[in-house]
Amino acid sequence: MEHPVPPAGRSPDLGLLCGLLRSKKILRGGPLPRTREEALDGSGWCWCGRTEQILGPDRAVAHPDACRAGRSCYLSPLDAARRPVA
Numbered sequence: 679m680e681h682p683v684p685p686a687g688r689s690p691d692l693g694l695l696c697g698l699l700r701s702k703k704i705l706r707g708g709p710l711p712r713t714r715e716e717a718l719d720g721s722g723w724c725w726c727g728r729t730e731q732i733l734g735p736d737r738a739v740a741h742p743d744a745c746r747a748g749r750s751c752y753l754s755p756l757d758a759a760r761r762p763v764a
Contacts, residue, residue, distance in 0.1 A: 696745035697758025698727035
């Protein structure tokens with residue numbers, strides 16, 4: 679199975695990733711990831727913490743290159759930390 683392809687033309691370091699982006703590496707803790715390398719482990723897989731799927735609520739792929747400010751479903755890490763657990 680192939681990995682989802684992130685949107686073309688996105689810079690890998692535009693600021694903080696969405697606070698709801700999840701990966702095994704992110705869940706291990708540490709500083710807030712800002713790049714794909716800081717967010718992804720060797721598998722390269724991640725998912726949206728809101729939908730618990732590889733697609734976000736906007737039906738676009740959850741990926742460090744795409745889950746950034748400007749996306750309609752983006753939530754800053756601080757706002758995500760304040761979000762009640764559903």
